[in-house]
Amino acid sequence: MSKTDEVPHRFSKQGFSLEKAIRFFFASNAGLTIVILVLIIAFLLKEGLGFFPGYRRELEVYRIAGLEFVDLSRSNLTAHEQLSSVLNRAYFAQINGLCASELKRSQEAAAVFNAYSERSAATHDLIVSNLDAGIAPDSEMLATLRQNHAASTRKALAELPATPHLTRAERAALIQSIATREVSSKDDPPLVTALAAQYAAAQQTHAEPLAGLRGTLDAFDAAGTDLSALVSEMTVAVTATKEAIQAGDVLEKNRTTLVAAAAHAKTPAAREKLLADAQTSLAAKTDIDGPMQALMLRKPACIAAHADLRQACAGILDGLPAALSQPEAERLLRVARKAIPAFMANLEQAPQRIGQWRHDTPVPLTAAIGSFLTGKDWVTGGEWQDFYGILPLLVGSLMISLVALCLAIPAGVGAAIYVNQFASRLEQAVIKPVIEFIQAIPSVVLGFIGILVFGSVLRDISQFDSLAWVPGFPIEERLNIFTAGCLLALMSIPTIFTLAEDALNNVPAAYAEASDALGASRIQTSFRVIIPAAFSGILAAVLLGLGRVIGETMVVLLVAGNRIKIPDFSSGIGAFLQPSHTLTGIIAQELGEVPLGSVHYRALFVVGILLFAIVLGINATAHKFVSRSRH
Amino acid sequence: MNNPESLIRTGLPKGHGKDLAVRVLLAAGTYLIVIIAALLFCKIIKDGAPVLFTTKAPYVDLGFLLDKNETLHVFDDAQGQRHQLPASKYSEYVKHHAGATIYNEQTFSYSGGGIIGPIVGTVLLTVGSMVLALFFGVSAAIYLSEYARQSPFIHAVRLAILNLAGIPSIVFGLFGFSVFVLAVPVITSTPADRSLLILPLFFGDAVLSFQGWNSSLMAGCATLACMILPVIITASEESLRAVPQGFRDAALAMGATRWQAIRTCVLPFSIPGILTSSLLAITRVAGETAPIMFTAAVAAKDDLPWQALANPFDLLASQVQALPYHIYTLAARIPASEYTQRAQYGSVFVFLILVASLSFGSMLLRAKLRSKLKW
Amino acid sequence: MVTDLPPPAAPLPAAIRIADLCFAYHAKPALQQITLDLPAHQITALIGPSGCGKSTLLRCINRINDRIPGARITAGSIHIHGIDINRPDIDLQELRRRVGMVFQKSNPFPKSIYENVVFSLRLSGIHKRSELDATAETALHAAALWDEVKDRLHTRALGLSGGQQQRLCIARAIASQPDILLMDEPCAALDPIATLKIEELLHQLKKQYTIVIVTHSMAQATRCADHTAFMDLGRLIEFRPTLQLFNTPHHPQTLAYVTGSFG
Secondary structure, three states: OOHHHOOOOOOOOOOOOHHHHHHHHHHHHHHHHHHHHHHHHHHHHHHHHOHHHHHHHHHHHHHHOOHHHHHHHHHHHHHHHHHHHHHHHHHHHHHHHHOHHHHHHHHHHHHHHHHHHHHHHHHHHHHHHHHHOOOOOOOHHHHHHHHHHHHHHHHHHHOOOOOOOOOHHHHHHHHHHHHOOOOOOOOOOHHHHHHHHHHHHHHHHHHHHHHHHHHHHHHHHHOOHHHHHHHHHHHHHHHHHHHHHHHHHHHHHHHHHHHHHHHHOOOHHHHHHHHHHHHHOOOOOOOOHHHHHHHHOOHHHHHHHHHHHHHHHOOHHHHOOOOOOOHHHHHHHHHHHHHHHHHHHHHHHHHHHHHHOOOOOOOOHHHHHHHHHHOOOEEOOOOOOOEEOOHHHHHHHHHHHHHHHHHHHHHHHHHHHHHHHHOOHHHHHHHHHHHHHHHHOOHHHHHHHHHHHHHHHHHHHHOOHHHOOOOOOOOOOOOOHHHHHHHHHHHHHHHHHHHHHHHHHOOOHHHHHHHHHOOOOHHHHHHHHHHHHOHHHHHHHHHHHHHHHHHOOHHHHHHOEOOOOOOOHHHHHHHHHOOEOOHHHHHHHHHHHOOOOOHHHHHHHHHHHHHHHHHHHHHHHHHHHHHHOOO | OOOHHHHEOOOOOOOHHHHHHHHHHHHHHHHHHHHHHHHHHHHHHHHHHHHHEOOOOOOEOHHHHHOOEEEEEEEEOOOOOEEEEEHHHHHHHHHHOOOOOOEEEEEEEEEEEOOHHHHHHHHHHHHHHHHHHHHHHHHHHHHHHHHOOOOHHHHHHHHHHHHHHHOOHHHHHHHHHHHHHOOOEEEEOOOOOOOOOEEEOOOOOOEEEEOOOOOOHHHHHHHHHHHHHHHHHHHHHHHHHHOOHHHHHHHHHOOOOHHHHHHHHHHHHHHHHHHHHHHHHHHHHHHOOHHHHOOOEOOOOOOOOOOOOOOOOHHHHOOEOOHHHHHHHHHHHOOOOOOOHHHHHHHHHHHHHHHHHHHHHHHHHHHHHHHHOOO | OOOOOOOOOOOOOEEEEEEEEEEEEOOEEEEEEEEEEEEOOOEEEEEOOOOOOHHHHHHHHOOHHHHOOOEEEEEEEEEEOOEEOOOOOEOHHHHHHHEEEEOOOOOOOOOEHHHHHOHHHHHOOOOOHHHHHHHHHHHHHHOOOHHHHHHHOOOEHHHOOHHHHHHHHHHHHHOOOOOEEEEEOOOOOOOHHHHHHHHHHHHHHOOOOEEEEEOOOHHHHHHHOOEEEEEEOOEEEEEEEHHHHHHOOOOHHHHHHHOOOOO
């Protein structure tokens, strides 16, 4: 019997069946996850990869228009200004430190008066405006207004800020003078004036011994004038060139689009019209050589200005005092001392760099990639030049994660150990749901709490005199890396806690029994047997927590302070109290505002790719540890 | 045995102090977390509850829940009386007191009126995305737990689920923006310039244009559904696997087809479990801000989503307000002052109550199911 | 060493005296009025059907039952060399160090072989390398494992075979130089060859330690034990030198059990 003649057994099925269709339906839904992941990667890459050529062109324009040339001088000028600012801050920190008591007394008195003025401004202004409008002084309405004002004054006086540096009598006198103040009076209360005068006098007294330093600083400040004038002059010229080049780019792009559209046009007439449009859009080639030659003529002037600046600044190190008595002043002085040699070295090299700079050095694609990965500036929407350097964002994200993990690891793992090893049944029944419930709080709510509650509390705490020794205190910005880190720690504690507790739970009971039978005490069993056995599981928990922290958006967007700058590490650990921006935050903040398809838009997608890669790497490592921890 | 007396200790057990210290330290850390969490809730309840609840019947400020969101006007009248009115009442006031001078006027965007718009928007987004995610997620889970054998395809699916679960929500936002807002196909007669690809459809003017759905309810739902899909799949698969193998064997042994066995002997028993874990997923969907920022949410909108629509399908194509985005706007986009606090704390309080009741509900349900469904 | 002496007054010095011991999990009694003197430097086997309380009794001797919530001794006492081990001022860790225990399922820690053996030394704060090395070697020799593992002391203990793991657990237990070794069905999960090795080991160890072994296998009891106690339903039915118990049981229940017609 040949094969084709074979009669199918009656149990066997052939061809299409409903069962197969159902199975295929479910399989295709499972395959959907792969499709989504592939789509995510594909579209991130599609939007992101165009960034590098676009950025390369921007950097090229930056060079051929001469902006880069101007920046050679400008960077030194900026360094000079910053140095000058640090030195001046040191000078004033010294003086203000010496008359700290007068300063605080004056500030506190002024703060009391300001608090009062703010709270009673509405009723006060109402009376004044009515009086100005010529209302009768004895009218009923004015009396009501006065009553209202008296009430708001009483309310304001009941809630004045504390004045730890004023004596009780002084405070009473101040309040008295405010309470009895005429509505029309424009003068400050006498105590405020007197304390301000005292402060000014103290300032003057303490400034006298520093007259020498003042002179040095003034000379230093003045040294930059020539270069500054030159730079502003060149800036105008190169900006014009840049705009011309960009306008040319736009026209060229329009033309290409029109030509492409003409190719698809339906009727010959429409094609003709499009081609004609394209013809008009053909830009006259932007003249870059002319302005560049003009710019190159300034080279000698630039070099000369640098030489002058260098000469004027040469003595600055010797002109500074050996030490200053106030800690903040001394710190700033040290910062300046450290920065001066680099500044002088840059000045020394500047003439050579300016001399060697050429506008026609090609900009390779690697330069764009390098500038993205190692750039210290993320400047967008500026009039001068946009830079897309990832470092400030990356550093911000990492520092916030570091703070968060430093808090969340001890807290989360500690809580897991406590609940798993030591807590009673009742404690477990209370603690576990509470910590799991934290996980359900939406991140935007946490961010909200961070802004309105936590940041303010932290700033108030940092202003206690007794805490002045803490580095970075008193904090300048209530929204900073530390605040964001604390909130993210709170967010990641449930993740770390739950997973670490699972890991501890999965350690076989036989280990604990064996350890007990060998004479180990409770904590010896926990710390020498159970925790080491659960270690890779705990590590995975921490890594997954880290993944969550780095990928979190809303909290950092609301609470990190959003300043795109690498924190100033010269203040040591105080760098963690400065505001910062993050990889996630920058996407959330800027994506809504950028033109589609622009270099900036694409840069945000590259940040997204980076974020995706980082988090995926962390999670993959974590899952490796998880599979290792199966007992 | 030499010296059996050494079994008897003198004084406290060895290492007692250390033991105590470790315990106290760990307990202190643990309770610190609990206390911080409690303080947070107390703070929000303290500031938020007065906004929502009133001392008079019906004890709830329905206006805050049911009014539209408006700009808040704060001003003094000539008597020095301070008024806080939402924009609509403000214009009424001005009409009423024509000619009266108004002093110290300040306006606060988004701070007046109620929050019905954001509440409705969040509900629509949540329902839409959960419907999508449950449909696709449960189907995928059925395949994984009932049909799948070891194969490269299954391996790839599991890897994809694992990776999708770890992707940060802002990356989902980027994905949703570039795919659902800008690239998915629509049928239209007037394709946009930015369309990636235009395919003719051979009836009328209509073409299939890959130009995306714009920022709209459906783009937001699709993005959120993609984000929550791995959670739903994992949870559903777990529930399906919890149904004893014997149920399936019994059904198959009686001649049921595989699908009949699943439909009658597996799905009914796993649905409670699937629904419980989806409740937890809802809290996540409702709370996410980053994925909807660019795909669906809008800060201010005059009409409720279903008002002023040309046809019902436009509901899906329109932008909506959303509670988390509203809170973000209130917290970050407008200057804080005592007049914005009502809107801020009130929204946060309502939102937290919503999320808390969902997650509390799922906890209760889970506990109840655990005791009920045992085999 | 099996003796034919009449049972009631065993002249051997008793290492463990159990008197009228009653034990309960919550309200459920598990042991009732057990009175038993376990002689020093002998092997005593506890036999009986499943759930008869033999493991519970064994686990009372080093008070490892304290780990189980709701488990407590309701009456009676256990004395080890004259010390009541249920006194409130007993040093529990010291007790467990002096009364080693080996479990039914081998349970080495997920550490190296070496670290497993010196675990109890590290617990008592001994970290001197030479001392640890010496103890590890002695203990592994005593457990007849040294030759098999001496070249891979620092590899993972979980990589050993089942019998090796169980002998490692014995080495770990004797590293703290106990006086008494409790073994809870140490061969239950092992193949016959590994079982034989452990039984040989028991004969060696008896010279130094008082050994109490719970076993399901009557053959094992006859092969190893000097004395055997038969328990049923939480009561001690009969306790006599092994051969006597098996050959001429006094109690009909014992007879039924040893002849295999039990239950």
